[in-house]
Amino acid sequence: MFYREAGQFKSSYAADQQIFPIRQDRIGIAAILIAAFVAVPLFGNEYWFVAILIPFLIFALAALGLNILTGYAGQLSLGAAAFMAVGAYAAYNFQLRVDGIPILVSFICAGLTAAAVGIVFGLPSLRIKGFYLAVATLAAQFFIVWCLTKFPWLSNNSSSGVISAQRIIIFGHEFESAREKYLLVLCIVVLMAMMAKNMARSSIGRAWMAVRDMDVAAEVVGIRLMHTKLLAFAVSSFYCGVAGALYAFCYLGSVEPDGFSLDLSFKILFMIIVGGVGTILGSFLGAAFILLLPIFLNVTLPWIAELLHLPINGATVSHIETMVFGALIMFFLIIEPHGLARLWQIGKEKLRLWPFPH
């Protein structure tokens, strides 16, 4: 309906292959970015930054990472949280042990460290597929968290592996308030989302999808499986690693290895299932959904319970939360396996064809 595309013709490949070829999309994205960079910092309050926006962005980044591996390259991973942990601890250690290293460089190094670990655990993917691989990534999940707990050097000898993130200083300015941290995270996430989108529409993205859709055919057209899969592991882990570093530095402040549990990995997996496997947009939608759902339940459940005069306590709410998560996953897989992103896609197609039916 609002998509009026008549007259938006492309007279060059550059115009045809831009990220948002439709003018209305470009306007929409510009509006969202302006809102995120200008309006939100101006009007947002502490609660919004700390409890919603910062974790949303960080989880979206982690989901993006997992989506590259699972959604684009088709390699199911149950160990996303472990790579976040690697990122968090690596950033901490780079800050701790390398004198005068800029924090952003630490973040990049954290990502690279996670990427290296990712490659090691991606090696089995050359021989095994499907849930065999999922089991291999579970190995990463348990092994990495165990290592972080047991090797005191990694946490600078703190008890049970807890680390406290250092201060964030960039070009002499300290990012202290939630608003500043939000802006920092936002910049990084927007940049990395853009890069992910670029990869997805380049030869590397096509190679990933080719491997995902039909690996034999991919090999026959000359795509090297090893290189492609390992790169997917590396890039994915890089994204998760940076997300982990931000998780520690911009969100929680101090983290422990057990915080990066299998549950967190599942949560990120749920984000991409709900949001949409194999889409950039889906990572954001999924992260928002999975993050907001518990908040929503926490607000509404007691209210409903009161209405029905049922006893309810915190534990029950968390059980219901788990249950709803599980039901939702099944629901999405059955009703819309491509998640919210596909719903948006369909909605958009409808708007483009309006008033004709889809």
Add this chain to the structure above:
Amino acid sequence: MSTRAIGDVILDLQNISLRFGGVKALTDISFDVREHEIRAIIGPNGAGKSSMLNVINGVYRPQEGNIVFRGEKRHNMEPHKAAEAGFARTFQNIALFKGMSVLDNLMTGRNLKMRSNFLLQALWWGPARREELEHRRKVEEVIDFLEIEHIRKTPVGRLPYGLQKRVELGRALAAEPSILLLDEPMAGMNVEEKQDMCRFILDVNDQFGTTIILIEHDMGVVMDISDRVVVLDYGRKIGDGAPDEVKNNPDVIAAYLGTQH
């Protein structure tokens, strides 16, 4: 029919044998392929035709035999090395990348020729961007050649069977192969689609001088378009030669009469 000159032998298959566990798929098969020719492999179902193609471009490793390609002798090919050497192919059961558009499927055919690394691609930086646009142009030529302009941006999964086959040929052509392996390119098509496909195959052979090895069930088509024909039956070679020779070969006639389908 055409004016292209058939050249020397570029691919020579020597005594190829292939087994799956205890099952013999191919037994001691030898034949050669000359540059620029259209070489057909025919035979009843289960004769080992597809296995033969899979050996040629390295999807299967034969237990015995050698493959001599452009004078270089080796025991087996690797799929991506074969691709680098100029082999491209289509599959009997369409092996397109279902989640991608026609354009993207064809672009994967050019992946081998794309040089910029993923970092440049992530930044959509100069060379990566230029490369992407350049290859898009090449792919558009293939789209134009195969007359599939109208489905350029359609996800391949939504296309009817005949068009999918054409797109798969397009993906192979996008790689600008020197040898094209076609596994039943016309299976399941209606007459009109078959004619189109025949025309495309002949045009490819004629315009680009591409050597073509093809498996096909439709005998009329095979006899019409191929220069030489190999006949397989139960994994053995029972005939080899020009279409007319093969047609009159008693073994071939027996094999076909015995296994009408």
Add this chain to the structure above:
Amino acid sequence: MQFFIEVTIGGLLSGVMYSLVALGFVLIYKASGVFNFAQGAMVYFAALCVVGCVDKGAPLWLAVILAFIIMVLFGIATEKFVLRKLVNQPPITLFMATIGLAFFIEGAAPILWGDTVRPVDLGIVDDPIAAIMDSTGMLISTFDLAAAGIAALLVAVLALFFQKTKIGRALRAVADDHQAALSIGIPLQHIWAIVWSVAGFVALVAGLLWGARNGVQFALTFTALKALPVLILGGFTSVPGAIVGGLIIGASEKLAEIYIPPVLAGWFGGNFGGIEGWFPYVMALLFLLVRPEGLFGERHIDRV
């Protein structure tokens, strides 16, 4: 040496329990190609059902029967509301659906039955067997041995069920070839419902044994995580594989837990306990690289 044997036997006996959970996986995988991540949750749920019924005053035998009925109903419901809707989806999607199912059960079970840790008394004492202790000085628990016996019995029953009954043969037909099974007139949906019920029964037995030993608690769901490496080792489709794999994993993780941390501590200093948590995985992974199809699995050839 005696200690080594003691640890090994202890490990083998707990391995039996892993086998039991893995068995549930194999059954479902064989019949429906679904990799059921919810098996662990089903163990927890089944055990909770028994405990819950006992709490409400039912005798143990009745509680077990009630729990079994609940598990059958659960199996039917799963087939009807989840699996049937996901026919023809790729295996990975089904796998993720079972993760969802696991969460659903893990959330629903404590709401239904409460979330406190509760014991279950099967009437088997958890004491060392005197005879063995007297003769060899080794501590072997009566309970472990009984559990192993029950597991062995269960395997035998299942084997008979598969070989001798009509349903069992139908199940095997489905496992071999869905098309073939359809063509001989077996409704696939019934088969799946039955398989899930059988898996529920296996989960019930496993839940009782684990619960009797460690108390019925949320940690039971982790048994699924232990069963995964067992499956990789044994092969996804092999009942004997699940048993042998379970024994190997059980024994080796106990041995690793005992013998490796001191070595590491010697190198790095500190406490390196908890190797059990990941050792089976790493072992399975290394094994995968050598033999991707598992000990008893079938080698798969990609037809192009």
Add this chain to the structure above:
Amino acid sequence: MSDPTMGERLDTFPRYLLHHARVRGERPAMREKDMGIWQTWTWAEVAVEVRALAAGLAELGFRRGENLAIIGDNRPRLYWTMCAVQMLGGVPVPLYQDAVAGEMLFVLQDAEIRFAIVEDQEQVDKLLEIREQCPALQHILFDEPRGMRHYTQTFLQSMDEVMAMGRIHDSNSHDFLDAEIARGSPGDVAVMLYTSGTTGKPKGVCQTHSSFITAAKSGVEFDHLGASEDILSYLPMAWVGDHLFSYAQALVAGFTINCPESGDTVMNDLREIGPTYYFAPPRVFENLLTQVMIRMEDAGQLKRGLFHYFMKVAKRCGAEILDAGVKNAGNVPFSDRFNYALGNLLIYAPLRNVLGMSRIRVAYTAGAAIGPDLFRFYRSIGVNLKQLYGSTETCAAVCFQPDGEIKFDSVGKPAPGVEVKIAANGEVLVRGGMMLKEYYKRPDATAESLDAEGYFLTGDAGFIDADGHLKIIDRAKDVGKLAGGAVFAPNYVENKLKFFQYIKEAVCFGHDRDMVCAFINIDMGAVGNWAERRNIAYSGYTDLAGKAEVLELVQQCVEEVNAELARDAMLAETQVHRFLVLHKELDPDDDELTRTRKVRRGFIAEKYAVLIEALYGGKTSQFIETQVKFEDGRSGKVAADLVIRDVKTLPVVKKAA
């Protein structure tokens, strides 16, 4: 504004081209969807290409005054060919690209074609087929080299080759072409378009630069077209309309023409380009509307409800609001304006968008009568659709409907500088700067079509109404007179009847009689539906056509037509007095219709003489039995008792003119 031509003599098309190359060299002159994107050529680039082509043709020996055939779809290089030929003082002769070889033969021979420039292998093959019979044909140039590798004939050349040759030639002696262009004069023949000619052989209409430039200018000024217009060129190049819009007006106004990727993708390409200026025959608009209606039937409840509701709003006030926007004199109530604005947001604008009509400033239709409902539909959703009137001989530029003065049944007012008068027999006569020079090699025909005062005889009958609008009512030769002396245009009345969806065909009689009577064919689909909704059971056409309810329905339609006719003093006498619904559908297989579905009135009158007698004899019913051919070739008989009904007629309203 000062003189934009800066003293140039803009009196031939090549001069216009060079002018635009100078004045707006960087603006797009042409686009073609090719290789997935809209390939664009600026005016400067086009000028270079055209020069190369012209020089190449000169090298090949193309001479001043020669004719050159152009055959192919709308492709930039074929348009360039026209201009290149004109540069050399030659005459381009575009042919219909879908004609078979045999049909092309006459034109090739008649125009003594020595050079042909064609699109592709398909057209080359056609020419090769008839080459023996065209000894004059010496050079065939093709645009698309695909499939041409094995054509070894030396007279076949690719345009690329010729243009490459021309580029060298032009750069070596730039003056040559400049001199050729300078030699051109406005009185030279610019293009020759063959009329299809319903009788006899086609005639080549010679149009000069001057006449087409005059025609183009009048259109451009009439609708204030500027250099920023976009037009989609998809109608045959051999047709005068395309030549006017896509060539003459584009060159005069300097706007952009856009060529679609292929015939199959026109709709999509239309949507992408979103032209600001659009032309289509009524049939295209009708197909589009049908598609809209069909697709809307599949829409969900809500959307369908919205659509129908707002369509009603649009029908009530849409056209008025469009006119009011132009004239600022609307007296549409506020509630309607509000409703329409809402409808525009929800339905009309999105609908225009999906049809590719969002940006249209002016759209024209011509060539056949357009139904008022159809016409009203497009205007009511905000597409400024208008009608024009003209023919090949008059460069399709006699009358245009001015903005804000749209009448559904007129073709508008004479264009600036065009004189229109009505001859005594009702025929429309035209005089102006846009008229043909002559018919090629046919002085007899030329003389026949021009009268002593230099008026062109259009062959159409019509009249000019009180507001000065020209109304075309029929072909002049079909117009008769009632016994009372009133002009009777059967086609006009029949068309009015046929605009009702329930009436498929109508045949009116009345020449030399005292009143008009009609045969009606109902539309099986529409009436069948109508009947089903009313639970009227029927077994087939004959049965349905005989139902009293159906007759009542048709009678209402006829009465509405009568009411409309009564409003026009000129036509009021020709109201339909009596009618019957035929027992069988008129069918080309029974020779009742031509293959193009035109009524063969004479034949029908003879075949059904008994029915006509009954109509005029005042009978209330008549039995008839007719031989018919079935689709499978068998023949049989259809018989029925046809009811003849009298229709209410209205007294003639005498308007004070």
